[in-house]
Amino acid sequence: MIRVRGLPGQPHRGLLRVGNRAFPVALGRGGIGFDKREGDGRTPAGTWRILRMLYRGDRTPRPVSQLEARPIGADDGWCDDPQDRRYNQPVHLPLTASHEKMRREDGLYDIVLVLDHNTRPRVKGRGSAVFIHIARDGLKPTEGCVALPPKELKRLVARLRPGTRVVIEP
Structure with a gap:
């Protein structure tokens, strides 16, 4: 099990604990919240499963x-348009609905852990594309994901097993 907790006085920063290791992480610009809404910048509180890992095979x-x-x-x-039937699901581009490109030039998605947030059932507007991914320099806030520096993310994924759960707490 992985635990993520926000840091007091720094809502967009936290600690991720797995076993006896702790990693500093970036969180959503809106901190951690139980009432996640599309575009609110909050990292959703709750217990989530890691569904799979995606990676940039052309870079790593x-x-x-x-x-x-x-x-x-x-x-x-990844579709982030609440009005589209493919909301909060992987999609093939080009797509007319609002979406994120998974092959980003900034390297943030070079390694991505896909969480099962808002998947069963998918509820329009309750948030999409909540991942664990590579952090920006200086652990700058995310749009609602959990992000780690590349070395730490590689160390983390090496320790994970299928069925691992992520507990995110304010």
Whole structure:
């Protein structure tokens, strides 16, 4: 099990604990909240399963992990349009509905852990594309994800097993 907790007085920063290790993380610009809404910048509180790992095979070899993994293709995206039937699901690009490109130029999605937030059932507007991914320099806030520096994320994925749960607490 992984535990993520916010830091007092720094709502967009936290600590991720797994076993006896702790990693500093970036959180959503709106901190952690139980009432996640699309675009609110909050990291959703709750217990989530890691569904799979995605990675940029053109930039990095498959990270060492027991998790199911798939390389990110040039036409991979994630629908974030609450009015679209593919909301909060992977999609193929081009797409007219609002979406994120998974093959980002900034490297934030070079390694991505997909969480099952808002998947069963999917509720329009309750948040999409909540991942654990690579952090910006200086652990700058995310749009609602949990983000770690690349070295720490690689260390983390090497320790994970299928069925690992992530508990996010304010």
